[in-house]
Amino acid sequence: MRATKLFWNTLRQAPAGVDLPGQQLLLRAGLMRSPAPSVWTLLPLGQQGWERLLACTVQVARDAGAQPVSFPWARPPESESGRGARWRFGEPAGWAAWDTAARELRSYRQLPQLWYAVQPHMSAHANTRAGLLGGALGRRLELFGLYPTLKEAQAGQQALTAAYSGLWNRLELPLVAAAAGPREAAAWLWEHPDGETAFFRCAHCGYAGLPAATEVPPPSQDTAPMLPMEEVETPDCTTIAGLADFLGISPAQTMKVVFYTLEQENQVICAVIRGDLNIDEQKLARAVGNKPFRPSTDSEVRWIGSVPGYGSPIGLTRVQVLADPSVISARNLVAGANKEPFHIRNVNVGRDFFVHQVVDLRAVRAGDPCPGCGEPLAEGYGFALGESMMHTADEAGIPEARYLDQAGQPQPLVMLNMVWDLDRAWGALAEVHRDENGLRWPAPVAPVHVHLVAIKLDVPEVAQTAERLYERLQAAGLCVLYDDRDERPGVAFKDADLLGAPLRLTVSPRALEAGGIEAKWRTGGEPQVVPEDALASLVAPLLS
């Protein structure tokens, strides 16, 4: 590429509105622009760098045996009756992958399959101030693995995880691998306080996990004797804090009761947890099989025989009771009396009410014990760059996705889904690889490998040498930006630092006189004059 022909404008200052320094450099270096808040246009050099990251991630997929596919980028309305319904754009491609699997994969002999596709994605976490890391739209590499058993899917997940970790290590992009759910589901985060994704980590054992995936070890069993229940009048005590204050006890001696309604079944759920703790609704969602639910209305609470603000599971027959282990291990809690304005002292699970399901519902807080070692957890934030999960055909709601095993028996397919957000990953690389003068790209994802600058193009030897180098370097497989503009050296060098190609080569009368071309690595070190025939070995690392 010749700078005189290239669509490329650098800026002295980043436009207002973006906080992250790497994103400001992407703007200043003329790699991207924002036509509207939270959406990004990659300009030619930017798109070229992005495509090189894409190539790296695709290579990892291909090395793992993945085959390319392209799934529809939108989902049509589901039925005739949905006429007038809109196509849904930016939907995850999982439905199309399942559909293809269900129609085409019939026998164990066709398994496993590994497919990859580049898909657009609408983010639920747009952040106008975070550049590519907060884009409302993104392009993602999605991998779909189809396996005959969960065990094989898990092995596939481990192999892919190791391969991609290798890539991010080579690109020196540090990612936190956070537990994200059952079966080693994972989220990969680039840690930053502005990130949208909270996680918890343990400095002692290295555990990291998303809040809903972090199960706090249950408190030890209180062995105090169960005292007789005792009704107590508690006017205006409809909150845990108010109740604890009024009775002069700590919130941990009360029971928190929250009613939810499963929308499809119209079933009321009574979720109970120790009063000083909160319910994590994502954990609750998992406990109810990801069926849609909402807080119960006051009339629903009255219909099941309770009273808003004074509820408990005692004596209720029309509810499903889900209890956090913190309630099971406690003794003699204060709970609502299901009538106004009364509470009951000395309520004990098993004796005074029954639970249908004991399940971890606890919203994790910093300082809670680590699931791995019990040491206190710390909270962090990050931008989510990747995720991985697996589902059986039945869990995915595609029961027809079955293959015949060796015995001729139909078995559910298992799908592994791994996703990498390439826009975010390239944006994170810009944050990691930079200094006060500009970007410092690792060679595999740099917009160009070599920034070739010619000083005093009116000197014939300079022009001829620069042209010759431009041709030779490209013939060697390098991506070269030839700055053939009539700019002062200071301006050309500033732009080269800003853009951040790993190697800058300068052809000038002074360097030629000294016997060669001036070479300067963007990562540091003094410029040195290198004879032209030594260039091949100098640039070799850029291609490895």
Ligand SMILES: [Zn+2]
């Ligand atoms: Zn730990």
